[in-house]
Amino acid sequence: MIGKVKVNKSFPAMCQYVLQEKHPEQGAEVIAAHGVRTDSAAHMAQDFDAVRAMRPGLGKAVLHVALAFPAEEQVKLDNTVMGRIAQDYLRGMRIDPENTQWAVVRHHDKAHPHMHLVVNRVDLDGQTISDQFSRSRSVEACKRIEAEYGLIVADQVGRKQAREIGPTPAQAKASSPHEQQSADWSRARHDIGRALSYTARQVRSFDELGAELGKRGIGLELTRRKDGSPAGVVFTHEGHRVKGSQVGREYSAGNLQAGFDRPRVQEQTQSQGQQPAAGLKQAADAYALAKLAAAYAKLSQGQQRGQTPDREQDKGLSIG
Template identity: 30%
Template structure:
């Protein structure tokens, strides 16, 4: 179950769109007459006058279910779900119209409501999109409706505008993430698709806190496109790709113990061997790196040496 929330200015345009669809059926209404479209619009506008300063008084919500939920739904059940949805969305004490549409394969209905309630107060739309996502998920889990496993199930051909752009970004970034092993590589791959990355830093520092993806005039936070595209999630994916690439590299060989960190086992000389050298030779022999041993000081940073603490002898005072 998913919901799409819209606010507008014209009750006339919204009501006509909802009611005049082929095979549309009015399922329920409160505070308005349903015998004619003109009467519906007039009733909505009459209550709107209680709060003339509210420019966008039209509330419009489309509630949709998966085609897998057809057997669980009928007209009365859909009305009950719509009312439950409105209550959880804190849309109450106001006019509403619930209309069933049959122009798509999946079951769906439209709700038109007045953002000016019966007392003339405004029904807030603050954080409405976030609340809509939470409420739809709650009702889906509560009533056992089909829960799509991910964005792969979305019909891209039906999307328009910003929604379409968001899914294009999702698919493009996901494809690039299969191959990129660093943020630089990811930027380069996306640049070829006219997508740029904008990093959000913690104020006054170079610490990255978030990431946004921009294409043309549109920009979306990674986490708003998909949770798997937040800065932290992408960083983990890039690190996994890098580790996997190292494991699959033909030049990499499994090592054990000290050799795993890039060091060869030390060469141990016997006393017979040492006897053949003078003091200088002995010193050079001890200080010389083993064959194949990396001499770069950067390798030494892989180790953390700890000083052995000497046990202090306790003095006995006589």
């Protein structure tokens, strides 16, 4: 199972695309929905936009996910099962399917089963659904669903296809050594990116990441600064060298290290009996109280000298 996540601006355009009203031969079929009408693209978009209006400043409110499965799963995946999978996927993305507008539309224009999930990033309480870490969460959600439903593992399919399908279109069209080298490098980068999407969030150090990538025929070279912090990372595959940032911004050395450190920071915070949000709130409250006390002290000193509070002093008293 593979999920491709995108964030877009227009509900009307997205609803027209997934429902394929202008191309009924594509076989678009609504299999599940919550909080929106499904009789037409216009009605569906109106319902999405009515809730979106609670957050008028949110430019990209449309979460669009294409969920695809291997052709071998065609018999297993009827509409009922795919509807359940869509809701499990939403939960895996930390989206409450009972408090969010969404619609799932299955397309029958390809040999493999696939569906399109349209979600409002403004929930029914008017809160914005974050799109941070959407790619990594999607990978984790897909892996859990594969295990729960006994589906073919997409990572294994991808590696098998890479060995069997032969050259990519760019490789086939290459007419010079330079074009061939560029096409080969692009394919290597794609293979590295696929492997990282399945491994980077499952490990907690560069050593562990290197070991997991090694199983997929990918090498990892890390350079460090004098203080020991990571300076750069390069991945090697089939004779090609690809910087982490060239695969994706989240795979730069610094961002990978931040991902490794995040679980440790959370564990340390929880072991101290204090959640991160609570700690930040306490710090903010203490800062506000300190400023208020300083303002009162300044005002008191001015009164003792027979001075009239100026505008800055009045402004200081408003803090808190």
